[in-house]
Amino acid sequence: MSTAPTRRLRTTTTTHEDDDDTPAETPKSQTSSHARTAVWRAVAVLTLVLAIFACYTLAPKIRAGGAQRTVSRAELARHDGKDGRPIWLSVGGEVFDVSDGAKHYGPGGGYSFFAATDGTRAYITGEFEKEINDNIDDFTDEQCLGVVDWAKFYHETYKFVGVLAGGAFFDNSGTPTARRVSLLSRADSAKAAQALAKEQEKQFPACSSRWTQQDGGTVWCDAGEYPRRIDKPSAPGGVVAERCACFSDVGVNDQRRLYDGCAPHSSKCSTSKPKTNV
Numbered sequence: 001m002s003t004a005p006t007r008r009l010r011t012t013t014t015t016h017e018d019d020d021d022t023p024a025e026t027p028k029s030q031t032s033s034h035a036r037t038a039v040w041r042a043v044a045v046l047t048l049v050l051a052i053f054a055c056y057t058l059a060p061k062i063r064a065g066g067a068q069r070t071v072s073r074a075e076l077a078r079h080d081g082k083d084g085r086p087i088w089l090s091v092g093g094e095v096f097d098v099s100d101g102a103k104h105y106g107p108g109g110g111y112s113f114f115a116a117t118d119g120t121r122a123y124i125t126g127e128f129e130k131e132i133n134d135n136i137d138d139f140t141d142e143q144c145l146g147v148v149d150w151a152k153f154y155h156e157t158y159k160f161v162g163v164l165a166g167g168a169f170f171d172n173s174g175t176p177t178a179r180r181v182s183l184l185s186r187a188d189s190a191k192a193a194q195a196l197a198k199e200q201e202k203q204f205p206a207c208s209s210r211w212t213q214q215d216g217g218t219v220w221c222d223a224g225e226y227p228r229r230i231d232k233p234s235a236p237g238g239v240v241a242e243r244c245a246c247f248s249d250v251g252v253n254d255q256r257r258l259y260d261g262c263a264p265h266s267s268k269c270s271t272s273k274p275k276t277n278v
């Protein structure tokens, strides 16, 4: 390995290579030098290929929480804040020490039901009596993002302990389950859709809107702009919602739809009927 780089260095620093009093390399030593360079190149390429392969195959698992301290359900259950014990809880399979938040999670605290268990579902549904469990199978992408945001809050506010083994999100050896990988990727999709919606909002400003019992719903734009119904970007497979946006041309197409009963050149449209008392 040393021959070729030395030789190259010398050629870059010496302007009159022919005047060099070092004996020139023989064809045989050149051949072996080339062979060694080729071997090192091959090793470098192989290392690079292996590194790329490892990144692609392991990165999602590491991001999902692989290779970390595992906490068993029994161990988590013991950390309930009773008799001065520390308080742990789990969200999305990540376990946090929330002893510093004893006023919330300790015995008698307003959120004590989250202690010593994985209550991921209730963080989103708010069903604190019936749904302190880790079942998120019916969650939308947005709800998955909600879970990830809660975990982010705990990472930022409390101490991370490890991952809950044998639950919905990590198997007995602490390897992320398909559910955990899906939770993160769906949260990513929701985040991307939110970013897209924000961009779209900048591009097509929202209409003004009002609802009164007397008039029902109304949307309107500044003079010279026209209200149209457009889809809000959503994650693939997510619920397609629509909103009102103002356009400076009267054009209508599949993406820019008219409100029922509203003329194309009107800058004010009714969206729902007045509520009449029966």
Ligand code: HEM
Residues within 6 Å of the ligand: 101, 104, 111, 122, 123, 124, 125, 126
């Ligand atoms: C899905 C619904 C909800 C969930 C999952 C939830 C969860 C939580 C959690 C985990 C905490 C403790 C945060 C910490 O460790 O610092 C907290 C604090 C708090 N929550 Fe909620 N909450 C929900 C709804 C509400 C609602 C509807 C209200 C008000 C009407 C509310 C009022 C509060 C207040 C005031 C605190 C702070 C208490 C303090 O600092 O002493 N929460 N919430």
